[in-house]
């Protein structure tokens with residue numbers, strides 16, 4: 334690797350933007366290619382909690398701790414659990430936890446504001462990547478651009494990953510139907526949610542409501558569905574999917590059903606994951622971070638934290654001046670760390686949408702939340 338390689342980051346999600354920020358702080362020029370036309374093109378999704386040793390640490394290294402704390406919501410770390418009859422069986426206000434929530438849009442805004450103007454090339458979908466001498470050629474809108482280093486920060490369906498590995502994410506048998514609520518218009522959902530997030534679990538079904546900033550709540554109805562059914566749902570109007578999902582929750586308390594019947598239907602999200610422990614042989618000039626390297630279901634709550642921690646570690650490797658060996662060491666440590674979280678996510682999903690989910694989630698809360 335030359336002492337000042339040209340670096341392209343594919344994907345302007347939290348991981349890619351954090352890497353760009355840290356490399357620029359280290360004096361490197363970097364370009365981020367992002368397929369979205371602009372920062373507001375699509376809603377960025379719900380709230381994320383940043384953990385001390387991963388997400389928060391990366392924000393500190395990026396010099397963005399104050400900006401994070403200004404937007405974070407430490408008051409929203411509570412947990413509630415209901416049974417399908419609507420009885421509250423666990424309620425903790427989150428006191429003493431150090432995992433402040435931040436809205437995904439607010440996090441992206443902070444990271445974008447910290448980058449040199451023009452760093453993100455909006456509306457640039459990378460179509461293909463080809464070897465070119467000691468580097469790589471990106472094909473964007475039919476035009477080739479050459480870089481020494483290419484980092485795939487392009488999420489679950491990464492275009493960069495096939496350069497390094499044959500692995501593809503597999504459907505995990507469960508799907509979340511996502512809904513958005515305005516607190517002012519949905520007092521029942523507001524009252525159910527409490528200060529943080531609530532689960533209602535039982536009989537292979539799961540409801541989640543998560544408090545976001547600015548008077549919003551995100552809701553998810555989770556259930557086990559064959560892959561062919563999910564594909565059909567993804568091709569259907571969301572209102573038709575809502576009717577089908579609601580029918581699956583027949584017999585649940587009316588105030589819980591309101592979480593599906595009310596609110597704006599936003600998306601059908603099949604849960605996919607790469608094989609636990611996914612890794613690859615080092616390949617000069619190409620590497621991955623975040624979901625591109627280790628997408629997993631959100632049931633470990635680690636996805637964005639891993640993406641930010643990967644960015645911090647990869648930046649350190651690229652700035653170390655120790656050549657690609659430093660990146661190879663990053664890849665091993667990253668894969669080891671992700672494997673632990675992926676095991677937790679797979680187990681979390683298995684237990685949370687299961688016949689015995691209520692007992693399993695309650696036990697988890699007693700062991701982990703009250704610990």
Ligand SMILES: Cc1cc2nc3c(=O)[nH]c(=O)nc-3n(C[C@H](O)[C@H](O)[C@H](O)COP(=O)(O)OP(=O)(O)OC[C@H]3O[C@@H](n4cnc5c(N)ncnc54)[C@H](O)[C@@H]3O)c2cc1C
Pocket residue numbers: 343344345346347348349366367368369380381382457458459460486487488489490491492509602622623624625631634635636637638640
């Ligand atoms: C329903 C749901 C809830 C979640 N909840 C949590 C949670 O509570 N806590 C948590 O830690 N994690 C959560 N996650 C996981 C978290 O969202 C991801 O782990 C995190 O966003 C990964 O960041 P990333 O930067 O690696 O990838 P992404 O956020 O996926 O960003 C990838 C970027 O690459 C761009 N891109 C893709 N392909 C191309 C291309 N060919 N060319 C150019 N650009 C491209 C995309 O537009 C996108 O901006 C959740 C995920 C889901 C689905």
